[in-house]
Amino acid sequence: QLQLVESGGGLVRPGGSLRLSCAASGFPLDYFGIGWFRQAPGKEREGVSCMSSSGDGRNYADSVRGRFTISRDNAKNTVYLQMNSLKPEDTAVYYCAALYGSSWTRCDGTDAGSWGQGTQVTVSS
Secondary structure, rough: OOOEEEEOOOOEOOOOOOEOOOOOOOOOOHEEEEEEEEOOOOOEEEEEEEOOOOOOOOEEOOOOOOOOOEEEOOOOOEEEEEEEOOOHHOOOOOOOOEEEHHHHHHHOOOEEEOOOOOOOOEEEO
16 A cells, blocks of 8 residues: 655745655555645645656646746655745645546646645745
C-alpha cells in the first residue's frame, strides 16, 4: 500500500521560500501522476500543481505559476514543491497525492490513490 508523508512546512515571512517534500513508501511512486493541493481555513481544497508519472507534463494554478515548481525524483520515491516569493494568501495545509492515469491533467484531486497527512505552511510577517 502506497503511503505518503509530507514535510518541509513552517512559518516564513512574505517573499520567503520553502521546499516541501513528499516521501512515498510501499509502492513505486513512478507508477502515478502526482499532485500538490492545499486547503486554507474556510476554503475548499485547490490544486496547486500536478505532474505526470514520467515528469514530462506538469501544470500549475494561476495563483502560483512562476513562483512554485513541482519536481520528482523517482529514484528516491520523493516529490517536491519549491515555493518562492511566498505570499500570505499561500497560507494553508499542503497535501501531496498520488494520482491515477491522466487525472494529473485536471489537478482536482479526483482519482487519487493515496494522500499524505498534510503539512502547514504559514506566510506571515
